[in-house]
Amino acid sequence: MAISTATKAATDALAANPAPVSVGAQEVHRWMQSFTWDFDKNRTKYSTKYKMANDTKEQFKLIAKEYARMESVKDERQFGSLQDVLTRVDAANRVHPKWNESMKVISNFLEVGEYNAIAATGMLWDSATAPEQKNGYLGQVLDEIRHTNQCAYINYYFAKQGQDAAGHNDARRTRAIGPLWKGMKRVFSDGFISGDAVECSINLQLVGEACFTNPLIVAVTEWASANGDEMTPTVFLSIETDELRHMANGYQTVVSIANDEAASKYLNTDLNNAFWTQQKYFTPVLGMMFEYGSHFKVEPWVKTWNRWVYEDWGGIWIGRLGKYGVESPRSLRDAKKDAYWAHHDLFLIAYALWPTGFFRLSLPTQEEADWYEANYPGWYDMYGKVYDEWRARGCEDPSSGFLPIQWFIENNHPIYIDRVSQVPFCPSYCKGESTLRVLEYNGKKHSFSDQWGERMWLSEPERYECQNIFEQYEGRELSEVIAEGFGLRSDGKTLISQPHTKKDGKLWTLDDIKRINCVFSDPLKAL
Amino acid sequence: MTIEVNGGRRGLTDPEIAAVIMAAVPDKPLETQRKMNYFMKPRGKRINEYEVLCCYSQPTPDWIPGGLDWGDWTQKFHGGRPSWSNESTEMRSSDWLAHRDPAFRWHALYVKDKAEEWRYTDRFLKAYSADGHVRSIDPVWRDEVLGDYLGAFGFYEYGLFNSHSSVVRDCLGDTLRMSSAMIGLDKVDNAQMIQAERTFLSKLVPGFPESTDIPKQEWTKGAIFKGARELVQDIWQATYDWNEILFSGHMICDPIFGQFVRREFFMRLSSYYGDNLTPFFINQMQLYFSQTKGITTDMFHTCLGADVEFGDYNNRLMRAWANKWLPRTVNALKDFMAIYATIPEIKGVSDKAAIEAALVRVFADWKRDFADPINYKVDTAALVKTVLSGLK
Ligand SMILES: [Fe+2]
Ligand SMILES: [Fe+2]
Numbered sequence: 001m002a003i004s005t006a007t008k009a010a011t012d013a014l015a016a017n018p019a020p021v022s023v024g025a026q027e028v029h030r031w032m033q034s035f036t037w038d039f040d041k042n043r044t045k046y047s048t049k050y051k052m053a054n055d056t057k058e059q060f061k062l063i064a065k066e067y068a069r070m071e072s073v074k075d076e077r078q079f080g081s082l083q084d085v086l087t088r089v090d091a092a093n094r095v096h097p098k099w100n101e102s103m104k105v106i107s108n109f110l111e112v113g114e115y116n117a118i119a120a121t122g123m124l125w126d127s128a129t130a131p132e133q134k135n136g137y138l139g140q141v142l143d144e145i146r147h148t149n150q151c152a153y154i155n156y157y158f159a160k161q162g163q164d165a166a167g168h169n170d171a172r173r174t175r176a177i178g179p180l181w182k183g184m185k186r187v188f189s190d191g192f193i194s195g196d197a198v199e200c201s202i203n204l205q206l207v208g209e210a211c212f213t214n215p216l217i218v219a220v221t222e223w224a225s226a227n228g229d230e231m232t233p234t235v236f237l238s239i240e241t242d243e244l245r246h247m248a249n250g251y252q253t254v255v256s257i258a259n260d261e262a263a264s265k266y267l268n269t270d271l272n273n274a275f276w277t278q279q280k281y282f283t284p285v286l287g288m289m290f291e292y293g294s295h296f297k298v299e300p301w302v303k304t305w306n307r308w309v310y311e312d313w314g315g316i317w318i319g320r321l322g323k324y325g326v327e328s329p330r331s332l333r334d335a336k337k338d339a340y341w342a343h344h345d346l347f348l349i350a351y352a353l354w355p356t357g358f359f360r361l362s363l364p365t366q367e368e369a370d371w372y373e374a375n376y377p378g379w380y381d382m383y384g385k386v387y388d389e390w391r392a393r394g395c396e397d398p399s400s401g402f403l404p405i406q407w408f409i410e411n412n413h414p415i416y417i418d419r420v421s422q423v424p425f426c427p428s429y430c431k432g433e434s435t436l437r438v439l440e441y442n443g444k445k446h447s448f449s450d451q452w453g454e455r456m457w458l459s460e461p462e463r464y465e466c467q468n469i470f471e472q473y474e475g476r477e478l479s480e481v482i483a484e485g486f487g488l489r490s491d492g493k494t495l496i497s498q499p500h501t502k503k504d505g506k507l508w509t510l511d512d513i514k515r516i517n518c519v520f521s522d523p524l525k526a527l
Numbered sequence: 528m529t530i531e532v533n534g535g536r537r538g539l540t541d542p543e544i545a546a547v548i549m550a551a552v553p554d555k556p557l558e559t560q561r562k563m564n565y566f567m568k569p570r571g572k573r574i575n576e577y578e579v580l581c582c583y584s585q586p587t588p589d590w591i592p593g594g595l596d597w598g599d600w601t602q603k604f605h606g607g608r609p610s611w612s613n614e615s616t617e618m619r620s621s622d623w624l625a626h627r628d629p630a631f632r633w634h635a636l637y638v639k640d641k642a643e644e645w646r647y648t649d650r651f652l653k654a655y656s657a658d659g660h661v662r663s664i665d666p667v668w669r670d671e672v673l674g675d676y677l678g679a680f681g682f683y684e685y686g687l688f689n690s691h692s693s694v695v696r697d698c699l700g701d702t703l704r705m706s707s708a709m710i711g712l713d714k715v716d717n718a719q720m721i722q723a724e725r726t727f728l729s730k731l732v733p734g735f736p737e738s739t740d741i742p743k744q745e746w747t748k749g750a751i752f753k754g755a756r757e758l759v760q761d762i763w764q765a766t767y768d769w770n771e772i773l774f775s776g777h778m779i780c781d782p783i784f785g786q787f788v789r790r791e792f793f794m795r796l797s798s799y800y801g802d803n804l805t806p807f808f809i810n811q812m813q814l815y816f817s818q819t820k821g822i823t824t825d826m827f828h829t830c831l832g833a834d835v836e837f838g839d840y841n842n843r844l845m846r847a848w849a850n851k852w853l854p855r856t857v858n859a860l861k862d863f864m865a866i867y868a869t870i871p872e873i874k875g876v877s878d879k880a881a882i883e884a885a886l887v888r889v890f891a892d893w894k895r896d897f898a899d900p901i902n903y904k905v906d907t908a909a910l911v912k913t914v915l916s917g918l919k
Binding site for chain 2: 368
C-alpha cells in the first residue's frame with residue numbers, strides 16, 4: 001500500500017471506529033518465536049548430549065510486563081495477609097514450638113533449592129534454542145528469585161515476630177555445621193546446576209518440582225496449619241501457583257528432545273539417576289521434618305509418599321510422558337521400601353547429632369510413640385526404646401554429661417556418610433534399606449549406602465569428590481566446631497540447637513558440650 | 528485429645544488444638560536478636576529488607592570470596608568441573624557478595640514497578656488511539672523507520688537480553704545473580720515493547736505490517752545494523768567470562784550504541800516527525816537503562832574497581848576490555864549512520880551538525896560515567912569523527 005493511502009486509511013478507520021485500542025500480551029507473544037536469528041556462534045555454552053528442537057513452544061505465553069502484573073497481584077495478597085491480620089493476631093506466637101523449629105530448616109533449605117533453581121534455569125535458558133522455550137525458562141528464572149525471597153521472608157517473619165528467633169535469624173550462616181546440609185546441597189544445589197543441561201532439567205523440573213514439590217510445598221502447608229502456622233501456607237501456596245509453570249517447562253524439555261536419538265539411549269537412565277538422587281534425600285528428610293518436627297500429625301508420611309510420589313508421579317505424571325519413551329524409574333521400587341523406615345533411621349542419627357543443628361529437636365512423647373507404633377508397627381522395639389534409654393540417661397539435661405551420639409559409639413554402631421548423596425546412615429542399626437559398601441579410589445576410602453548411588457559413582461567418580469563432615473571435622477572437639485560455625489545465641493554462650501523444646505527445660509551452653517569432650521572421628525579410617 | 532488431626536483442622540482457629548499449642552509456647556521469646564542476617568555488613572546504616580531477603584542466600588564455600596560455607600561441591604559437571612568457580616571470570620574480588628542494586632529491589636518491588644508500567648501502558652495506548660494521534664505521524668517515518676528500523680533494533684535488545692543467560696548461570700554472587708536476571712528481563716521487555724508498538728500501529732494503520740519478517744531481514748542482511756549485529760552476537764555467544772559479558776554489554780555497547788539509537792535517534796527525532804508514540808515506549812527503555820546503569824556501575828565501579836585488594840588489577844582489566852569492545856561499538860554506530868539517508872532531512876534536527884552534536888553528547892556522557900571512573904583515556908572527538916565518516 002502506498003504511503004499516502006495508508007495515512008488516509010488510518011484517518012478513515014479512526015472516523016469509522018474511534019474506540020480505544022490497546023495491545024494484549026498474547027498479541028506480542030505470538031511473535032516471540034521469530035525474535036531469534038541464525039549465526040555461526042549461536043550455540044549453547046553448556047553442553048548436553050541431547051538436542052533440543054528449534055520449534056519448541058511454551059505453554060504459558062507470558063511477556064515480561066504481563067509476568068510482572070500477575071506476580072505482583074499475588075504478592076499483594078500474600079504480603080498483605082502476613083503484614084496485616086496475621087501480625088495483629090500474633091500468629092507467629094501461636095505456632096507449636098516444635099513446628100517453629102522445623103520451619104527454620106524447611107524454609108531455609110527450600111530457599112537453597114529456589115536459589116539454585118535461578119542458576120539452573122539460567123543454564124536452560126541458554127541451552128534452549130527456541131525463543132519460546134527460552135522464554136519459558138526465563139519466566140522460571142524470575143519465579144525462582146521470587147521464591148528465594150519468599151522463603152527468606154518466612155524466616156525473617158518468624159525471627160521478627162516469633163517465639164525463638166535463633167536459627168531463623170542466621171540459618172544462612174549456621175546451616176553448614178550439621179549432617180543434613182551437604183545432602184541438601186546435592187539435591188537442591190549442585191544436582192540442579194552441575195551436569196548435562198538436560199540432566200539438570202530432569203533433576204530440577206521432572207523430579208524435584210513435579211515429584212517432590214507437591215509433598216514439600218503442599219503437604220507442608222497442611223502440617224503447618226495443623227500446628228498453628230498460617231504464615232507458611234500463605235507463602236508456600238503462593239509459591240506453588242508458579243510451580244505449575246515449572247512442571248510444564250520440564251514437560252516441554254522432554255518434548256523438545258523426544259525426537260532426538262540420544263533420548264532413546266540416555267533419557268531413562270538420566271531420569272532414574274535423577275529420581276534416586278532426589279528421593280534419597282527427600283524421602284527421609286521430609287518424612288522426618290513432618291513427623292518428628294510437629295506435635296499434631298496429619299497422616300503418616302508413608303501414605304503421603306505413596307500417594308504423591310508413587311501413584312501420582314511414578315504413575316500418572318510419568319505415564320503422560322510414556323508416549324515419548326519415558327518409563328517409570330527402575331529405582332522407584334527400592335525407594336518405596338525406603339519410604340517406610342528411612343525417616344525413622346535418619347531422625348535417630350539427627351537427634352544424636354543435635355548439637356550441630358541450628359534448631360531445637362525433641363524426643364517423641366508418649367502419645368507420639370503410640371502414634372508411631374500404630375502406624376509403623378515395630379517402631380518401639382527399634383527406635384522407641386532407644387529414645388527411652390536416652391531420656392533416662394538425661395540427654396535433655398545439660399548437667400547430665402550425656403550426648404546420644406555416645407550411645408552409638410558405646411554400642412559400636414558407626415555412622416557413615418554416603419559419598420554420593422551425603423546422607424548419613426548407620427548400617428548396623430537401621431530398618432531401612434541402607435547397606436554399607438566401601439570402595440577405594442585414588443588412595444581414599446568412600447562409603448556408599450545403596451546400589452544406585454554406588455553405580456553413579458562408579459561411572460563418574462570425579463563428580464562426587466566432596467568430603468563429608470566426619471572427614472572435615474576429624475580430630476576436632478565438638479564445642480570448637482560449633483563455635484567456629486557460629487552455632488551460638490546472642491548471649492554468646494547458649495547453643496542455638498537444643499535437644500528439647502520444653503518451656504521449662506534448661507538450655508545447653510557451649511561449656512556443657514565442652515565438658516563432655518566429644519571428638520569427631522572418621523569411621524572410614526577405622527576400616 | 529488425639530495428636531492426629533485431619534479434616535483440615537487449623538491450629539490457629541481450632542480451640543482444642545490452640546489450647547495445646549499455647550500451653551507449649553514459651554512465656555517470652557527465647558532469643559533477643561530478632562533481626563535476620565544480623566551478622567552481615569549492610570551497605571547503608573542498617574540492614575534493609577532487600578539485604579535480609581537476598582544476601583547470603585547463595586550457598587558458596589569460603590574459597591569463593593564472600594562465601595560462608597565450607598568444602599567442595601557435592602556434584603560436579605561431567606569430568607569434574609566445579610559448580611561455580613573463581614576461574615569463571617578474569618575479575619578478582621575479595622567479596623563476590625558485596626554488590627547491591629542501588630534501588631534495593633528484591634523480586635516483589637521489581638515486579639510491582641513493571642506491573643504499574645504495564646497498566647499505564649495499556650491506559651496510554653487506549654487514550655492515544657481514541658485521540659487519533661496516529662494521524663500526525665510522518666508516513667516515511669512511520670512506515671520505513673518504525674516499520675523496519677525500530678523493528679530491527681528490537682533484535683539488538685533481544686540479543687543483549689540473551690547474553691544474560693550464562694551470567695545468571697555462572698556468576699558468583701546472589702545479589703549479582705538477581706540483578707543480572709532483572710536487567711536481562713528489562714532487555715527482553717524492550718524487544719517486546721518494540722513489537723507491541725508495531726502491533727499497535729498495525730491495528731490503527733491499515734496495511735502497516737506487524738510481522739517481524741522485514742525487520743529481521745534488515746537486522747540480519749542490512750548494512751545499517753551490520754556492526755551492531757556482529758557486536759551483539761559476540762557479546763551473547765562468543766564471550767564466556769560472565770563479567771566480560773556484563774561489562775561489554777552494559778558498560779560499553781549499550782551506553783554508546785544503545786543510548787544513541789534510543790535517545791538521540793528514535794526519541795529525539797520522533798516528535799519532529801509527528802510521532803508521540805515512540806517516545807512513550809523509549810522513555811520506559813530509558814528508565815530501564817538508568818536503573819541498569821545503577822546496577823552495573825555498582826558491580827564494576829563501586830565493588831570491583833574499588834576492591835581493597837584487587838581494585839587496581841580490576842581497573843586495568845576493565846581498560847583492556849574497553850580496548851577490545853570500544854572500537855567495535857564505534858564501528859556499529861558508524862554503520863548506523865547510514866540510517867539518516869533514509870529519512871527526510873530536517874535542518875538543525877537531522878542534518879550533519881545535529882548528528883554530530885548528538886554523538887558528542889553520547890560520548891561525553893560515556894566518558895564521564897564509564898571511562899573516567901576506570902581511568903580510561905579516550906579521545907572522544909576522534910571517536911565522533913570516526914562515527915561521522917559513516918554518514919552517507
Ligand atoms: Fe521455585
Ligand atoms: Fe520452581
